[in-house]
Amino acid sequence: MAKKMPKTDVVVVGVGWGGGIIASELTKQGLNVVGLERGQERHTEDYYMVHDELRYAVRYELMQDLSKETLSFRSNEKMRALPMRQYGSFLMGSGLGGAGVHWNGQTFRFLPYDFNIKSATIERYGKNKIPAGMTIQDWGITYDEIEPYYDKFEKMAGISGEENPLGGKRSDKYPTKPMKHSEQMKMFKKATENLKYHPYTVPSANLSEAYENPDGIKRSACQYCGFCERFGCEYGAKADPVVTVIPVANKTGKFDLRTHSWVRKVLHNGDKATGVLYTDVTTGEEIEQPADVVVLTSYVFNNARLLLNSKVGRPYDPSTGKGVIGKNYAYQVVKGAATGYFDDQKFNNFAGAGALGMVIDDFNGDNFDHSDLDFIHGGYLSLTQTGQRPIQNNPIPSDSPTWGKEFKQNSLKYINKTLSVGAMGASMPFQHHYLDLDPTYKDTFGDPIVRMTFDFEEQDRKLAKFTAKKASGILKEMGADKIDAMEELGPYNITTYQSTHNTGGVIMGADSETSAVNNYLQMWDMENLFVVGASAFPHNGGYNPTDTVGALAYRAAEGIMKYSKNGGMLA
Amino acid sequence: MDKEVISLADDKNKEQAERERLSRRRFIKNSGYAVGGLAVGGVLGGVIPWDTDEKKTNPQTKNNKTTNFTHALMNFSQNEFKMVEAASERIFPKDENGPGAKELGVAYYIDHQLAGSYGLNARDYMQPPFFHGEKVQGYQGRLRRKEIFRIALKEMQNYSQKKYKKSFANLSAEEQDAILTDFAEDKVNLMTVSPSGFFDLLRSMTLEGVYSDPLYSGNKDMDGWRMRNFPGNQMSYSDIITGDFKEIPPKSLREHM
Numbered sequence: 001m002a003k004k005m006p007k008t009d010v011v012v013v014g015v016g017w018g019g020g021i022i023a024s025e026l027t028k029q030g031l032n033v034v035g036l037e038r039g040q041e042r043h044t045e046d047y048y049m050v051h052d053e054l055r056y057a058v059r060y061e062l063m064q065d066l067s068k069e070t071l072s073f074r075s076n077e078k079m080r081a082l083p084m085r086q087y088g089s090f091l092m093g094s095g096l097g098g099a100g101v102h103w104n105g106q107t108f109r110f111l112p113y114d115f116n117i118k119s120a121t122i123e124r125y126g127k128n129k130i131p132a133g134m135t136i137q138d139w140g141i142t143y144d145e146i147e148p149y150y151d152k153f154e155k156m157a158g159i160s161g162e163e164n165p166l167g168g169k170r171s172d173k174y175p176t177k178p179m180k181h182s183e184q185m186k187m188f189k190k191a192t193e194n195l196k197y198h199p200y201t202v203p204s205a206n207l208s209e210a211y212e213n214p215d216g217i218k219r220s221a222c223q224y225c226g227f228c229e230r231f232g233c234e235y236g237a238k239a240d241p242v243v244t245v246i247p248v249a250n251k252t253g254k255f256d257l258r259t260h261s262w263v264r265k266v267l268h269n270g271d272k273a274t275g276v277l278y279t280d281v282t283t284g285e286e287i288e289q290p291a292d293v294v295v296l297t298s299y300v301f302n303n304a305r306l307l308l309n310s311k312v313g314r315p316y317d318p319s320t321g322k323g324v325i326g327k328n329y330a331y332q333v334v335k336g337a338a339t340g341y342f343d344d345q346k347f348n349n350f351a352g353a354g355a356l357g358m359v360i361d362d363f364n365g366d367n368f369d370h371s372d373l374d375f376i377h378g379g380y381l382s383l384t385q386t387g388q389r390p391i392q393n394n395p396i397p398s399d400s401p402t403w404g405k406e407f408k409q410n411s412l413k414y415i416n417k418t419l420s421v422g423a424m425g426a427s428m429p430f431q432h433h434y435l436d437l438d439p440t441y442k443d444t445f446g447d448p449i450v451r452m453t454f455d456f457e458e459q460d461r462k463l464a465k466f467t468a469k470k471a472s473g474i475l476k477e478m479g480a481d482k483i484d485a486m487e488e489l490g491p492y493n494i495t496t497y498q499s500t501h502n503t504g505g506v507i508m509g510a511d512s513e514t515s516a517v518n519n520y521l522q523m524w525d526m527e528n529l530f531v532v533g534a535s536a537f538p539h540n541g542g543y544n545p546t547d548t549v550g551a552l553a554y555r556a557a558e559g560i561m562k563y564s565k566n567g568g569m570l571a
Numbered sequence: 572m573d574k575e576v577i578s579l580a581d582d583k584n585k586e587q588a589e590r591e592r593l594s595r596r597r598f599i600k601n602s603g604y605a606v607g608g609l610a611v612g613g614v615l616g617g618v619i620p621w622d623t624d625e626k627k628t629n630p631q632t633k634n635n636k637t638t639n640f641t642h643a644l645m646n647f648s649q650n651e652f653k654m655v656e657a658a659s660e661r662i663f664p665k666d667e668n669g670p671g672a673k674e675l676g677v678a679y680y681i682d683h684q685l686a687g688s689y690g691l692n693a694r695d696y697m698q699p700p701f702f703h704g705e706k707v708q709g710y711q712g713r714l715r716r717k718e719i720f721r722i723a724l725k726e727m728q729n730y731s732q733k734k735y736k737k738s739f740a741n742l743s744a745e746e747q748d749a750i751l752t753d754f755a756e757d758k759v760n761l762m763t764v765s766p767s768g769f770f771d772l773l774r775s776m777t778l779e780g781v782y783s784d785p786l787y788s789g790n791k792d793m794d795g796w797r798m799r800n801f802p803g804n805q806m807s808y809s810d811i812i813t814g815d816f817k818e819i820p821p822k823s824l825r826e827h828m
Contacts, residue, residue: 049824051804054783070696073708082704082711085696180813223807346816350801351808390782390801403662403774412668415799495709
């Protein structure tokens with residue numbers, strides 16, 4: 001028999017960006033919130049030894065412990081799904097702040113096109129432009145409707161930037177000035193201007209200057225130390241939930257944060273959630289937390305898994321396309337990139353920041369004509385300088401040996417003489433890309449893990465070739481003496497790192513038949529259950545997802561306040 | 572060491588300490604701690620106590636004459652150690668740029684890593700059932716890294732004896748390269764481990780030993796970093812981020828103690 005805790009107004013499951021924002025917004029307005037986080041507590045002072053590439057970047061210190069929970073993967077339904085036994089393609093966060101601690105801080109808004117992608121594509125190119133099996137759909141919210149929430153997230157996090165000349169309309173400028181421009185960024189800017197593109201500085205959650213946000217949180221400026229992705233920031237310069245929203249929630253006295261609390265089920269009675277069941281991982285004790293409102297704010301995979309394991313919502317059926325939980329899993333197409341070798345120049349490649357870079361959107365969304373192209377959408381092209389640490393960065397020309405004397409000499413020679421132009425290719429959903437429960441493999445408590453069925457499609461292969469070619473063109477204009485560019489995308493491979501931009505599974509929309517949550521991220525099938533995160537994206541745009549996750553979390557917080565006053569479906 | 576050399580070294584240490592003190596002050600200023608007038612937490616608060624008299628001398632240069640007591644074995648036998656030392660040296664050999672894997676202590680690094688959580692795959696999903704997977708699904712074996720090394724090194728020794736009638740560590744560099752190539756390209760038939768899987772693991776652990784912080788027993792004296800102008804653990808690059816390439820002497824995490 002599980003121990004029963006006193007009822008609370010709201011329980012959030014997972015305390016990263018989603019849980020942190022929900023908790024701070026609701027507690028400020030007087031609601032009592034219990035935050036359940038299965039990992040440990042974290043503070044900036046934990047990072048005195050953070051400049052350790054081996055421990056953090058190679059051994060994944062901040063990531064979810066795969067021995068306790070992983071997911072299984074297959075390329076298609078004919079293949080046997082097998083567990084992801086070691087990290088590769090993407091890195092799930094764990095502990096207070098979640099993936100919001102080890103992110104790079106690149107904070108882009110999606111384009112207006114993204115939110116009504118299906119109608120906009122049909123309007124401009126006709127419905128035959130959408131290939132069979134591609135399940136794009138409008139988001140049930142427009143860019144103009146989501147814009148105020150983007151603004152709110154950017155002001156809370158102190159995003160440093162300048163306006164995207166090809167982006168959606170902004171109600172206000174970024175709260176802090178753009179990051180400094182390094183030599184390589186200046187070269188990218190000049191080259192892309194020569195090519196008549198529209199460069200701008202990557203919007204950054206690594207603060208360009210000291211900043212105090214509207215909640216009174218004060219943070220210091222980025223030191224360009226080169227340890228952002230996979231690391232926590234010891235200066236608190238990089239916005240993460242631990243240094244921004246969680247202290248705000250704590251200060252209200254209305255936030256009850258419980259770490260080491262592993263939520264296993266959403267409890268429900270009829271069409272209402274009644275609370276959650278969790279295990280205290282330090283004692284093994286099972287605990288029931290009743291609540292008026294349950295908010296799932298875990299990572300993409302766990303949001304979907306919790307619903308499926310709790311038998312909430314209609315599971316997706318890939319053979320009919322009906323059902324919604326697990327539908328439209330999407331990822332990112334980042335391999336369409338190029339590296340340039342510069343014989344006569346040397347760069348400070350060891351220095352940098354997670355979101356230091358220049359970018360163009362000339363080939364993103366529908367900013368360019370797709371009439372003669374056999375793919376839709378696109379991606380941004382950028383030069384980012386995140387700090388090249390030595391174990392993971394040994395750039396050598398593609399035709400040279402990978403070990404031995406020549407490898408050593410090339411890797412030493414080129415480390416500070418190479419620059420890369422990367423692409424953040426959008427990922428379109430397909431009917432047979434989805435998440436469900438694995439029939440064989442279990443987590444540490446015996447609950448089924450998530451099974452992912454996903455592969456790259458023709459759309460992705462064409463898109464990647466296109467962006468690789470454009471990336472080469474920019475490097476050529478920058479004066480590279482030799483350029484290596486991706487030639488063929490190949491199949492999706494879970495063993496090589498690409499991006500931790502997993503999306504979908506509990507998608508939003510205007511129609512309860514085709515989406516799981518409405519535009520307040522309230523479940524159509526259970527009105528006091530909200531599911532917050534990139535799990536709500538019906539497709540993945542050509543950008544890093546965090547700004548949109550943050551904006552949707554603010555939107556959901558507003559919805560939960562409305563719901564707790566008046567009840568009922570909000571949309 | 573004679574007296575003159577000692578006093579020169581002391582002067583150098585003082586100079587170094589002074590430079591560090593100044594650069595820390597500049598760091599505090601640049602970070603906005605002083606100029607922004609904001610009271611902030613995190614490491615910035617901790618920067619001030621570091622800037623004390625305790626740090627007048629640099630422990631890294633001062634102690635370089637003492638014995639490195641971490642150079643002993645936790646996992647390998649002496650023979651296994653010799654093989655790993657020889658094999659990693661072929662992957663990252665000594666040349667005119669500087670030391671190779673052997674001199675950098677890479678074999679000690681690998682030994683120590685295999686004895687710990689990485690060698691035991693403590694944070695990997697190791698639950699059954701085990702099935703042969705597709706390449707895109709990643710490692711699906713039941714063996715842990717420590718066991719893979721033990722089995723593969725034995726196989727490599729057998730292969731070496733069969734092919735050249737000598738143990739691997741006693742082969743010429745060319746012969747060692749030939750054997751490693753056969754492993755890397757799966758030209759050896761082994762029953763229980765993948766030859767290329769082992770080679771890839773050996774290669775990645777060699778690079779880790781060359782370039783990880785010296786606290787892990789490799790990258791001796793930070794020479795792995797020095798060869799490629801990697802400055803290691805610096806507080807800030809605010810001053811150089813907008814400028815031309817700059818060589819900066821490396822620092823290790825020992826600096827934070």
